[in-house]
Amino acid sequence: MASLHCNSSVNSDANDEIKEKTASEMIETVAEPRGRVEVQESAWDSAKNSPKVILYSIGACASSMLWGFDIGVNSISTSLPGFKMVFGYEYQNELLISASWNALWTAMTSLGMLIGSIICGWISDRGGRRLGFAIGSAVSLLGVGLEYAANEPGLLLAGKIVNGFALGFFLTLSSIYASEIAPTPLRPALTAAVNLFINAGQLIAIGIGNSRFTIMSPASYKVLFAAQWSFPCFIALVSIFMPESPWYLCRKGCVEQAKKSLERLHLKTTDTSLILEDIQATIADEQAIANAQQNASFMDCFRGTNWRRTRIACGMFAVQQFTGIAFYSQALYFLGISGLPVALTFQLALGGFGVAMLGNIVSWFIMNYVGRRLLLLTGIILNALCLMSVGVAGCFTSMAALYYIGYVMNFAQLFYAPTVGAVSWTISAEVSSIKIRARTQSLAIVTNAFVSWVMNFIAPYLINTDQANLGGKAAFVWMALSFFSLIWAWFEVPEFKDRTYSELDDLFTRKTPTRGFRKQVTGTRLDS
Structure with missing residues (x-):
């Protein structure tokens, strides 16, 4: 249970690409819905x-x-x-x-x-x-x-x-x-x-x-x-x-260990590669917006x-x-x-x-x-x-x-x-x-x-x-x-x-009004 030493780059290609994008463009990228198959499951x-x-x-x-x-x-x-x-x-x-x-x-x-x-x-x-x-x-x-x-x-x-x-x-x-x-x-x-x-x-x-x-x-x-x-x-x-949290492992860049953690958490019949891709995509999106808007720091919570x-x-x-x-x-x-x-x-x-x-x-x-x-x-x-x-x-x-x-x-x-x-x-x-x-x-x-x-x-x-x-x-x-x-x-x-974490990121990023969360469709920009 010692501290991990992994490549801290979660998705290097995505991170290189976002340097050329504006914050507004990154918000549009995050708006793409993910994980809906999981939500549709009872x-x-x-x-x-x-x-x-x-x-x-x-x-x-x-x-x-x-x-x-x-x-x-x-x-x-x-x-x-x-x-x-x-x-x-x-x-x-x-x-x-x-x-x-x-x-x-x-x-x-x-x-x-x-x-x-x-x-x-x-x-x-x-x-x-x-x-x-x-x-x-x-x-x-x-x-x-x-x-x-x-x-x-x-x-x-x-x-x-x-x-x-x-x-x-x-x-x-x-x-x-x-x-x-x-x-x-x-x-x-x-x-x-x-x-x-x-x-x-x-x-x-x-x-x-x-x-x-x-x-x-x-x-x-x-x-x-x-x-x-x-x-x-x-x-x-x-x-x-x-098993260690796969979200934590992915944030640390330990993708192989995250994959093994998911395999321990799920049945053999579960396609853990899709779950891993969704985790990586959500983390990359959040990191992209943070990089596009400001430098990350401990004060991010505020x-x-x-x-x-x-x-x-x-x-x-x-x-x-x-x-x-x-x-x-x-x-x-x-x-x-x-x-x-x-x-x-x-x-x-x-x-x-x-x-x-x-x-x-x-x-x-x-x-x-x-x-x-x-x-x-x-x-x-x-x-x-x-x-x-x-x-x-x-x-x-x-x-x-x-x-x-x-x-x-x-x-x-x-x-x-x-x-x-x-x-x-x-x-x-x-x-x-x-993040x-x-x-x-x-x-x-x-x-x-x-x-x-x-x-x-x-x-x-x-x-x-x-x-x-x-x-x-x-x-x-x-x-x-x-x-x-x-x-x-x-x-x-x-x-x-019924909201995935990527959808919640989208709704908060768009500053969706409190009573608009239930009816707002992610992937569409609010008129207000």
Whole structure:
């Protein structure tokens, strides 16, 4: 998994030819449709013809399960009496975790993710996707070790940061790898699988934590930390056997290795030479436009049409947080200090994450028919309405209102998971240009980490009884953010359904209006 040393010229004849062409002429060249045979294939037929692609994509996306488990650990540990006895304090005859400690506890992972995702883009662009997974696994093993050994807050937070660093690698690479090896009909399902595994990780953590509530020693929560070791071990094993991304290899000029990678990813009956030609043609087209318009640099993500694509990729993860996921993740702790029976809060959490996994699987099927944009807009609206109802219920002090808040906070995943939760990962993975995909996705995960850090830092202060003590009324904050997200998504996020990467390049290059992506035919210039 060392860095590759190949001829960096992807298509030397094409690159020589574009020197004599203007940027306008190159845009006309890119407009030629490619890959339409692949799109015309149904998702079911594509799945039957690509079992190994599905297997390796699932292996890559499974790395995101560690983040879900980490989120679950954050929620569960602050509810365990054994954890509160070590890291909490007594307030009005009740064990509490201070708002500042709770905020730091949930935010340190995001800080590590922010750093890790930036470095991952640089490493994976030079050493490959497999090397990135291997490095992330090694760092995670260290981070989990620090968490397990910690008996005081400083070391525990250090472990969270280190493990978050690894998560920055995993979350950046999982959607990149799946999007680069998946045929167009399978791309929505395989990239959305990231969110499925995040929910699965949370469900596993809740299941383990549910059996530790009666234990009053540090063993109650240390077993949760130890269980995290299984994830980097699995990911390290997968990285040994997984083929390198053919898109990465072609960009490095390693055409023969890319061909071998495609042969490992597809059945013997598949003509991989056609796939290889399409990859080379798309990369050559993007490089041609970049050469014709400007000199390539690290700042490409913020220049020209790439800036629009970067905004969308990053904005999707801001939308995830703005629609209330940080508020929902506080359900176990909040409901516990509000007086709801502890056993019920765990049962609701298990049921909620089970619904989330089901909803994510449903999204695989409806995304190919409904499209990304409609699912996103619908999901934002439904989550805003859920948050509004929780806020209204929070204005009352009855047990009926508390029960209502408990059920809605956990089962809001019924609306969130198949819409915003799943679509965000798919759109973010699809929207960037091939040439700077790793860097764009790194910026997207940085945005995810930063906004997640802010939201998770604020949430405990809004909820804690010794702070703002808003209770359910805190939902109004995320309701307002949801309506802001709706306005942004309406004007900014286009429809990517059934579009190949070369077609998306064409549509963005022509500055196609947001609502024109669905109906615009590639290869024809817009009148406007």
